[in-house]
Amino acid sequence: MEIKKIIEEIVANKQEAGGIKQVYYVACGGSYGAFYPAKTFLEKEAKEVKVGLYTSNEFVHNTPKAFGENSVLVVASHKGNTPETVKAAELGRTAGVPVIALTWVEDSPITEQADYVVKYTFGDGKDIAREKTMKALMTAVEVLNQTEGYEQYDKFLDGVGKIDRIVKNACKHVEKRALAFAKNHKDDSVIYTMASGAGYGAAYMQSICIFMEMQWINSSSIHSGEYFHGPFEITDAEIPFVIQVSEGSTRPLDERALKFLNRYTQRVEVLDAKDLGLSTIDSSVVDYFNHSLFNNVYPVYNQALAIERAHPLTTRRYMWKVEY
Amino acid sequence: MEIKKIIEEIVANKQEAGGIKQVYYVACGGSYGAFYPAKTFLEKEAKEVKVGLYTSNEFVHNTPKAFGENSVLVVASHKGNTPETVKAAELGRTAGVPVIALTWVEDSPITEQADYVVKYTFGDGKDIAREKTMKALMTAVEVLNQTEGYEQYDKFLDGVGKIDRIVKNACKHVEKRALAFAKNHKDDSVIYTMASGAGYGAAYMQSICIFMEMQWINSSSIHSGEYFHGPFEITDAEIPFVIQVSEGSTRPLDERALKFLNRYTQRVEVLDAKDLGLSTIDSSVVDYFNHSLFNNVYPVYNQALAIERAHPLTTRRYMWKVEY
DSSP, rough: OOHHHHHHHHHHHHTTTTTTOOEEEEEHHHHHHHHHHHHHHHHOOOOOOEEEEEHHHHHHHSSOOOSTTEEEEEEEEEESSSSSHHHHHHHHHHHTTTTTEEEHHHHHHHTTTTEEEEOBBSTOOOOOBHHHHHHHHHHHHHHHHTTTTTTTHHHHHHHHHHHHEEEEHHHHHHHHHHHHHHHHHOOSOOEEEOOGGGGGGHHIIIIIEEEEEETOBOOOEEETTTTTGGGGOOOEEEEEEEEEEEEEHHHHHHHHHHHHHHHHHHHHHETTTTTTGGGGSSSTTTTGGHHHHHHHHHHHHHHHHHHTTTTTOOOSSSTTSSOO | OOOOHHHHHHHHHHTTTTOOOEEEEEHHHHHHHTTTHHHHHHHHHHOOOEEEEEHHHHHHHOOOOOOOOTTEEEEEEEEOHHHHHHHHHHHHHHHOOOEEEEESOOHHHHTTTTTTEEEOBBTTOOGGGGGGGHHHHHHHHHHHHHOOOOTTHHHHHHHHHHHHHHHHHHHTTTTHHHHHHHHTTTOBBBBEEEGGGGGGGHHHHIIIIIIIIITOOOOOOOHHHHHHHHGGGGOTTTOOOOEOSSSTTTTHHHHHHHHHHHOOSSSSSEEEETTTTTGSTTTTTTTHHHHHHHHHHHHHHHHHHHHHHOTTTTTOSSSTTTTO
């Protein structure tokens, strides 16, 4: 079912009980990161609707008291079998909360617990407008538009129509830089990412899913607003950073951090959303598209890095191999 | 003015406009971390009241649309002069939103922008029940109790009455371990922290304010629920972790991560809230006291580490030295 229709149905079903008052986004790791733009969207744009973003096991063990008849639960699991996320969905089902499950595998444990299943695109050549992050964002946009109203709704949809081409051009644009980055960073034991705003989730994902998980490189995703309040003391000429300079309201935070980095370290890789073509999206909604851009440009770097380091992105020591 | 009275006054003033509907906690670095328990408290316990936690410059540049007549803004700045936080307070003042400023220096730029100034305890021998984290938590507890009601209010206050002694005993308890930790970790270039629940802010602070800022050691604070979804692949026999095993609802998450660490690495420092005496606080409220415990036990380790590494905690390369 189309997301617009799903939300229409939920809104109709909840009319008597007072409508949608809380939306909870619950997932783990990369899926958690993919929910970040949806969370920041409602946090920024909604006057009434509450939003929560939780890693699944935190939600399961520490369920908010508001979770109930006015709630919607959105979960995501790539293969539909993340045990903690399946458990969270089950919690929703038991509580009578409508569960929307975003997944790549339609017939999976999580779809059994879901009222609505949304399949997203994935893999080479995927349509960016229909991948996990954008589907999650659309649940947030539809909830807002169908409850409080969202003035920029049409502009947002216009952005959705543009993002695929922007991303694909950007990926080509960074190909050479990515090769240079890979050569330059092949022996690093630590690489930091930095970001702000709705795009921060992409930096988080790059840190935990790529550098730490797939390359065994130490990492942390630093908020560019927080950088000056502790983390910047780690900076020296040799410590490498990848910084997302976003387009939209928090760009000044990223630019300030970049200015500092350019002064005190030699090793900064800049992903600039302006340079990468994001500015063709209307400024009133552009914030929410940073994630999709950065998150899809990183893989160009990651492929190159994996080859240069002779460490395939699929190598694991624990996942799929030991019990935990 | 006492926090209870401050909230009473705000509630009375907002009665006509519909009461308090949003509480925003806004600060940078260590003060941001200190707000974490207050944020998780309202996120978990409140049915109606919305809560937001922002690093100051993100709030200033990306102000939520709900910020207005039904909002309360709580800011914190240790010396009252953090420019981004002063700016956030100014934003509140301009918007007619009551601003509560938590600070150690009563006569400072931030107090000029505040409607209410709350001074907290700080330094050797301070009363833990009256320090920044607890004052922030009390704003959350009072807002909830005075709007929706908070069933565990008395039990919470009972916990407040116990925390100072618990922390002081715990600090003595870890003295020897802290010396051993310092010797064992003096040459490390990376140390991870791990935590879950309302105590996560303490792990964040230890990572960014101590390891990174004051010791120039690479670090990241990993959520123990997220650990298995990426970060755990970084684990090997030599990578050091400090894990907070919390008391309360998310303890199973920490225990699971600890079990894994004990199997695959030799170098785990365990801060166990049970072992450190937190369990005398009622189980219905104990979650919110983990932060104060861990955050005040870390300094015992940090003093020892600084001496062993001959790197005083006051050493900086940039802060107070260059413009940024």
